Amino acid sequence: MTGSMAFVIDMLVHATPLILAGLAVAIAFRAGIWNIGADGQLVAGATAAAWVGISVSASIGWLALPLALIAGAIAGAFWAAIAAWLRSRFGVLEVISTIMLNFIATYGVSYLVRGPLQEPTHVYPQTSDIAIGAHMPTLVDGTRLHWGFVIAIAMAVVTWWVMRYTVAGFRVRASGVNPFAARSAGLIDVPRVTMAAFIVSGAMAGLAGAIEVCGVTFALYENISPGYGYTAIAVALLAGLNPLGVIGTGILFGALETAAGTLQRNVGIPVTTASVIEAAIILVVIAIARIRQSRAASAA
Amino acid sequence: MSDVALELASITKLFGRTRALSSATFAARHGTVHALLGENGAGKTTLMRIAFGMIRPDSGTIRIDGVGRVFASPSDAIGAGIGMVHQHFTLVPAMTVAENIALGGHGIMNPARIRAMIAELAERTGLSMDPDARIEDLPAGAQQRVEILKALSRDTRILILDEPTAVLTRMEARELLVRARDLVSHGGTAILITHKLRDALEFADDVTVLRRGATVWSGAVSDATEETLVSAMLGGERVRAESVAGVAASNPRSATPVMSLTNVSVRDTLGVERVKSATVAVRAGEILGVAAVEGNGQRELLRLLAGRMTADSGEVAIPPVVGFIPEDRQRDALVEDFSLRDNVALLGAGLRSGMMRWGEAREQTRELISNYDVRARDESLHARALSGGNQQKLVVGREIEGSRTALVAENPSRGLDVQATAAVHARIQAARDAGMAVVIYSSDLDEVLALANRVVVMYNGRAREVPLEHEVIGRAMVGLDLE
Numbered sequence: 177m178t179g180s181m182a183f184v185i186d187m188l189v190h191a192t193p194l195i196l197a198g199l200a201v202a203i204a205f206r207a208g209i210w211n212i213g214a215d216g217q218l219v220a221g222a223t224a225a226a227w228v229g230i231s232v233s234a235s236i237g238w239l240a241l242p243l244a245l246i247a248g249a250i251a252g253a254f255w256a257a258i259a260a261w262l263r264s265r266f267g268v269l270e271v272i273s274t275i276m277l278n279f280i281a282t283y284g285v286s287y288l289v290r291g292p293l294q295e296p297t298h299v300y301p302q303t304s305d306i307a308i309g310a311h312m313p314t315l316v317d318g319t320r321l322h323w324g325f326v327i328a329i330a331m332a333v334v335t336w337w338v339m340r341y342t343v344a345g346f347r348v349r350a351s352g353v354n355p356f357a358a359r360s361a362g363l364i365d366v367p368r369v370t371m372a373a374f375i376v377s378g379a380m381a382g383l384a385g386a387i388e389v390c391g392v393t394f395a396l397y398e399n400i401s402p403g404y405g406y407t408a409i410a411v412a413l414l415a416g417l418n419p420l421g422v423i424g425t426g427i428l429f430g431a432l433e434t435a436a437g438t439l440q441r442n443v444g445i446p447v448t449t450a451s452v453i454e455a456a457i458i459l460v461v462i463a464i465a466r467i468r469q470s471r472a473a474s475a476a
Numbered sequence: 477m478s479d480v481a482l483e484l485a486s487i488t489k490l491f492g493r494t495r496a497l498s499s500a501t502f503a504a505r506h507g508t509v510h511a512l513l514g515e516n517g518a519g520k521t522t523l524m525r526i527a528f529g530m531i532r533p534d535s536g537t538i539r540i541d542g543v544g545r546v547f548a549s550p551s552d553a554i555g556a557g558i559g560m561v562h563q564h565f566t567l568v569p570a571m572t573v574a575e576n577i578a579l580g581g582h583g584i585m586n587p588a589r590i591r592a593m594i595a596e597l598a599e600r601t602g603l604s605m606d607p608d609a610r611i612e613d614l615p616a617g618a619q620q621r622v623e624i625l626k627a628l629s630r631d632t633r634i635l636i637l638d639e640p641t642a643v644l645t646r647m648e649a650r651e652l653l654v655r656a657r658d659l660v661s662h663g664g665t666a667i668l669i670t671h672k673l674r675d676a677l678e679f680a681d682d683v684t685v686l687r688r689g690a691t692v693w694s695g696a697v698s699d700a701t702e703e704t705l706v707s708a709m710l711g712g713e714r715v716r717a718e719s720v721a722g723v724a725a726s727n728p729r730s731a732t733p734v735m736s737l738t739n740v741s742v743r744d745t746l747g748v749e750r751v752k753s754a755t756v757a758v759r760a761g762e763i764l765g766v767a768a769v770e771g772n773g774q775r776e777l778l779r780l781l782a783g784r785m786t787a788d789s790g791e792v793a794i795p796p797v798v799g800f801i802p803e804d805r806q807r808d809a810l811v812e813d814f815s816l817r818d819n820v821a822l823l824g825a826g827l828r829s830g831m832m833r834w835g836e837a838r839e840q841t842r843e844l845i846s847n848y849d850v851r852a853r854d855e856s857l858h859a860r861a862l863s864g865g866n867q868q869k870l871v872v873g874r875e876i877e878g879s880r881t882a883l884v885a886e887n888p889s890r891g892l893d894v895q896a897t898a899a900v901h902a903r904i905q906a907a908r909d910a911g912m913a914v915v916i917y918s919s920d921l922d923e924v925l926a927l928a929n930r931v932v933v934m935y936n937g938r939a940r941e942v943p944l945e946h947e948v949i950g951r952a953m954v955g956l957d958l959e
């Protein structure tokens with residue numbers, strides 16, 4: 177395999193969780209919910225998928241994979257639902273609660289892989305490998321590129337379609353842009369719609385984690401997410417919260433991270449350079465959006 | 477020193493392909509109140525924003541005391557002695573009066589000095605304010621005073637007031653205009669952007685009228701009459717304002733009410749009873765007017781009738797879909813960042829499910845645009861791009877066509893010019909004539925009287941029907957008839 181081919185493969189593998197988590201962020205932000213917790217929801221999803229993957233008996237065969245993915249989505253949804261409940265019951269801002277839940281998820285995994293879910297030899301801080309039946313098939317033989325990438329693309333298309341063509345998606349958009357008009361003119365139950373979007377957002381992030389476990393790591397360990405959920409915020413914002421745009425920005429950030437790894441190995445440029453570039457891109461994009469906005473405003 | 481304090485000479489400004497101002501001229505003299513009249517979208521605010529350095533003109537000259545100036549930003553204009561009070565408040569709600577006035581200043585904040593300045597300003601202008609009051613606790617009239625104090629706190633000699641009375645009650649508005657007169661008695665200049673003819677005739681010395689971005693009339697109030705100003709504002713187009721007056725009382729009405737409240741009470745979040753055991757019935761083919769002074773429970777009453785609020789006790793009987801025209805259309809009726817089509821599709825989206833019928837929504841929007849005279853290029857335009865009058869025409873059309881049985885309208889002509897107001901009134905009357913049950917509230921009693929077949933007065937949360945007489949209603953609104 178040529179070097180550039182390997183790069184493309186790696187880039188798409190990296191892009192997969194970024195696209196799914198980016199969708200999660202885009203859905204929530206579109207609903208006016210500041211879900212900063214995609215990372216925690218992703219980790220929760222990874223944990224549930226790993227737990228299913230190591231618990232199922234080998235006899236159920238390939239059924240293990242859908243079970244693991246569904247478990248991951250449910251766990252992500254549940255992790256988001258905690259923040260949604262805190263918001264609707266006690267008015268706790270989701271910006272704060274989701275960040276806190278990120279820490280709980282991250283350190284929760286640290287505990288699990290050293291305690292109840294640690295591999296039998298108790299040497300490594302990780303779980304055993306998941307059942308073969310829970311492995312995501314590869315898309316290109318002999319490479320790491322797996323079907324999860326296709327699932328991510330499909331999810332982006334479905335999300336785009338729902339947002340654009342269904343009443344449910346329209347309600348989410350209206351509630352996010354102007355909750356007052358959504359309620360008064362649209363007779364929309366805004367808290368219900370936004371909380372539902374929040375939970376779907378969590379499910380999408382959970383799925384990202386599950387696919388990462390089933391397609392790449394095949395086990396749960398500490399730092400399963402190198403901040404995917406945070407990069408996802410950049411992915412979603414750069415795409416203008418457009419689900420189809422998230423495919424492109426997800427791949428872009430996947431490329432950046434792949435390149436960063438390569439540069440560090442081969443040339444010694446620190447990996448953090450990629451983070452600096454990512455942040456710079458975000459700043460430029462926000463600045464351009466702002467300038468356009470103020471031009472449009474002064475023209476109105 | 478020139479007699480002219482602020483002169484704007486042949487100002488032209490294009491926004492995209494839209495010509496907002498074409499060679500507009502304007503001159504305000506020292507020691508005068510100068511009214512800038514014009515319909516919505518005539519370019520009044522744009523012209524004054526240019527004077528205040530918020531917008532740069534494409535061509536034209538700004539002269540202060542006869543000296544040509546170029547303003548790169550409002551701070552340049554402030555430096556030149558210009559102050560502007562915007563139509564929409566620019567205060568920080570969580571901050572105090574003193575903090576808001578100090579905002580925009582330089583250097584270290586010295587609370588004692590700000591207090592002294594406010595006290596001095598209050599004495600000079602008669603606008604007294606508690607410097608420690610929080611903005612969010614103040615009524616609109618008081619917030620307006622803070623805006624003015626803020627504008628005056630920087631050696632302002634030319635004060636621009638953009639539609640200052642739009643958010644005020646009649647009494648507050650009068651007081652404000654009297655204050656404006658006081659200010660100019662010390663040699664300052666006040667510029668009053670308005671579309672209210674009476675305010676201009678009563679309080680201004682000079683008037684400039686803009687129509688479609690051009691100055692069409694300018695001179696002393698003493699040389700103007702209501703007729704000359706109206707025809708200047710509206711041009712060759714016929715004035716249809718008269719059509720508002722004189723509603724035929726003989727409308728076909730059915731006996732069974734379309735909307736009714738029986739002993740309905742509502743408490744706000746603080747537990748204060750806003751509506752107290754109200755009983756109201758609205759029949760098909762009639763307009764029920766609601767008259768009340770701000771804050772007497774009419775807001776809640778309207779939302780009960782419109783199904784936008786649930787009662788704490790009593791019985792509410794209304795159709796499943798009631799058209800509702802809320803007073804704050806930009807907040808409650810429209811999603812300004814959505815297209816017109818999306819805003820039409822918004823109606824009742826919470827009651828539907830499945831797929832969006834975009835083709836249908838597009839057709840409906842096109843029909844509304846043509847049937848309700850919404851001046852919009854097409855249905856893909858963002859609602860934000862429409863003028864207030866056209867936004868309202870769209871909302872009125874959407875709500876009438878969306879229900880066809882019941883309509884509740886709250887201050888439907890707020891912020892609209894004469895023509896748009898007439899159009900909105902005509903639509904509401906047509907809806908009534910077509911057999912809809914209509915409820916209308918306006919803070920302007922004349923508007924209620926012009927449209928209503930019956931009137932209910934809300935006072936202190938209680939609703940009472942009163943005879944259709946100006947005097948009687950006025951007394952009931954302040955509770956005088958109860959004594």
